[in-house]
Amino acid sequence: MSYTIEGETGLWEVVIGMEVHAQVISRAKLFSGAATDFGGDPNTQVSFVDAAFPGMLPVINRECVAQAIRTGLGLNAHINVVSRFDRKNYFYADLPAGYQISQYQHPIVGSGTIEIELADCSTKPIGVTRLHVEQDAGKSLHDQHPTKSYIDLNRAGVALMEIVSEPDLRSPEEAGAYLRKLRTILRYLGTCDGNMEEGSMRADVNVSVRKHGEPFRTRCEVKNVNSVRFVMQAIEAEARRQIQVWESGGIVEQETRLFDAGRGATRSMRTKEDAHDYRYFPDPDLLPLVLDEAWIEELKATLPELPDAKRRRFMEQYGLPAYDAGVLVAEQATAEFYETVAKGRDAKLAANWVMGDFFAALNRTGRTIETSPVSAASLGKLLDLMADGTINGRIAKEVFEAMVDTGDEPAIIVEKKGLRQVTDAGAIDEAVDKVLAANAEKVAQYKSGKERLFGFFVGQVMKAMAGKGNPALVNEALRRKLS
Amino acid sequence: MSLTDLSLAAAREGLRRGDFTARELTEAHLTAIEALNPRLNAYVTVMADRALDQADAADAARSRGEDRPLLGLPLAIKDLFCTEGVRTTAASRILGPFVPPYESTVTANLLRDGAVFLGKANLDEFAMGSSNITSAFGPVENPWKRQGDPATVLVPGGSSGGSGAGVAARLALGATGTDTGGSIRQPASFCGIAGIKPTYGRCSRWGIVAFASSLDQAGPMARTVQDCAILLRSMAGHDPKDSTSIDRPVPDYEAACRRSVKGLRIGVPREYRAEGMPAEIERLWEQGLAWLRDAGAEIIEVSLPHTKYGLAAYYIVAPAEASSNLARYDGVRFGLRVEGEDLRDMYERTRAEGFGAEVRRRILIGTYVLSAGYYDAYYLRAQKVRALILRDFTEAFARVDALLTPTAPSAAFAQGEKMDDPVKMYLNDIFTVPASLAGVPGMSVPAGLDGDGLPLGLQVLGRPFDEETVFAVAAAIERAAGFEALPSLRAGA
């Protein structure tokens, strides 16, 4: 079922393409030796090159190039052995040189693919048109003074990768899946931290609408949307706006718009009078970027296993359903955690524990996998205690909660709290006898055919044994005594 | 003989022998500057105190037994080179009171080798011009006068006009210049001195206010070929801060000046016989070829068929790059700001008032040729013509070791001449621009006088990174020419 929006004149299809700016993980900036750390004091991470002082020249950072190549390889994309830097000329207060060094005609990475996974567990390949490397601009602060904007150039010159998709996305859901998947890949590669709140990943969304079977209509670019949720909202809002314009006999003008999350609507940017004419031309301060094939191979050889491959492996090796595998590979740390837990154990049970109790505990305690109070090894040991019959599943939940609270090993908790499962037939028989004696009326009902009461007896026996009875033995004893 | 009359090489020997001190040499130049600069306007900033401190430091170093290639030698620095703690203007109002917190690589190299900086030399604004008329600090007067016409003020050429006039008038032993389309060679020719634009990439551009990045190249200007060789050796060298700087050893250019030209093949590009070239320039060119032939060189006619289009290609490429390079002068981080109603108005007022007419004109031309719909017709086409010009040189240099041409199509002209039409002014660079587009080294050496007694230079062009042959050929011409004429305005005259 494809996504459509119903207008007055019928159903509309939404066509979406994404331009994602991903901040490259590197110590120093793309063309200067200034630091890239987030959150420094204003204008402290600025060199004369970043502030475009007279006579300053760019020198490219090898690691930023390597990161772009790694990303290109991770997107199954073509790496262009020769690429070039161009200047994109425009005036803006936080663009010190009056131009951004970018790659226009000859990007470092050509076309590739990202496979997205949808809620129904189907996948869809989304074309990546290109990836190019460029400089970030500085930051303007508009709210510090009634008539002034303040400029901080700490981010000016930080390396960005602009990843442009084909207009292959057809719904807000697909767009969200695309962004999440791209973020996962970038994080796996270690080329971008994917942190949208801090702005290290920003999305520009190109949206247009059309009736089924039509060619593309005019698109609008919604700029700088800073969360997956907002991207999805922005697409829907913009699509509805365009449908309204078309249906009321108007014409959608190609323009750049901003998403106002508060109002849940897009609005036109004021600066559009300045019909963009960026006067791109090759940056004469920089020579062509020529990559050594051997270097590309070297980078390829050190790439980690990527999410798609890992997901397929999890399904095969651990027999997991697609959904579980998808959830577990979304973060590299989760996948690693899972594999430690699953190693040599019941893989499906391990998946249930990681995705269930463990995720819930992280959520509840506001921790991450890195700061989790329960290590993968400990969780594995908990599973072992269940497997060897030391504790039953119900007690395991209690032990797990204690592990979260104390950080103690499960065996210690079991011993301390005396949670060992009771398998002694005499003790179980004793508990069963007591329960049956105390509930003579229900025993009579059971015997006259109300078999649903069996569960009630099990519950009572377990309760009498403080949950520690071996469930199989309790069942067996009850059946014996009730027959 | 006054200290200011010494060549740089002779002054170096005098300092080494202890005939005089760096302080005496520097004071002699500062006195000359005090006397003549108010008239010539060769310097926009005189660094008297700092120069004397540097001279004293040089003397102290020498007394400790140190010697460095330029220890104690006073120079003029074109005010396009950023000098740490010293106002740097590019002769533009828009840089206002800009004081760089850094030193350009080339001037740092000179300081490393012990040079003394007398001051910052005047130039055409942002190095855009061939007459030093466009400086925000007023024009520079050429110290040469037409015979019998002491009243007419002649231009020193440009853009390194202050460097040229200052060195010719003995206000410095030598100077730095920059050459984008002829800005070292043409003023050298107009001022009767020598000057070399080395191969693109030989001198670092780091810290030099950019005009056209793919063309800009620093080089020395001095009164002898040998002096230029001494200076270039200090200025040149690989700089990791400039991505276009070449990592090659810097040869001993001074030694190259003593090389014989015997057996060298010297090319005469037939296309340089431009229509309307004055007969005396044509004659001087023939004379230069004869001198080289007499010194044992073989003269070969070659063709550089796209020469004619060099200038037009240059006046697309250079303004295009300049329009982008000069976008940073926006009143935000340094230099002049003219307040406006809003940010855009501030930009527009700052740039309208901060840039002079010629700079504005070139920014507009550059903006136009890069703008949507025109890029292919102008900029891309010019780049292709540039490729053809490089190919011309490559083919010529397969047959010859160097080329000889006139430097400029005329001697120095008067202030006010050629000013009515920008294109007329641009034609000054007709012989120098092709080498700039191709990136090959070129040197102007004074070779004779025209009928008015004004100096004329000949240009020697060489293969990329073969400045040594250029020096050898230029030195041979210098020896044969025995150029001893002096400008009428000079220290001690």
Place this chain on the structure above:
Amino acid sequence: MALDPATVRRIVTLARIRLEDAEVPRIQSELNGIIGWIEQLNEVDIDGVEPLTGAAQMALKMRDDAVTDGGYPDKVLSNAPERAGPFYAVPKVVE
């Protein structure tokens, strides 16, 4: 391709150089003089010629990823026409 007054206006706007209306005709004629002259390049046969961007015939060299610069806010701010504490200040920008 002769520039009309509208083109002159567009160019000065792109270049952010204020131009009074009265100056448009003069600038237009100057620019047209130059543009007309450079159009002699149309005579050149450029078929199959690769454009030459710069004179340096080499590949781009790369530097190591190390923090070697910055950390001198006072120096980058020392020439600022208007400064507000650790920031550059400009007339307020409304997006």
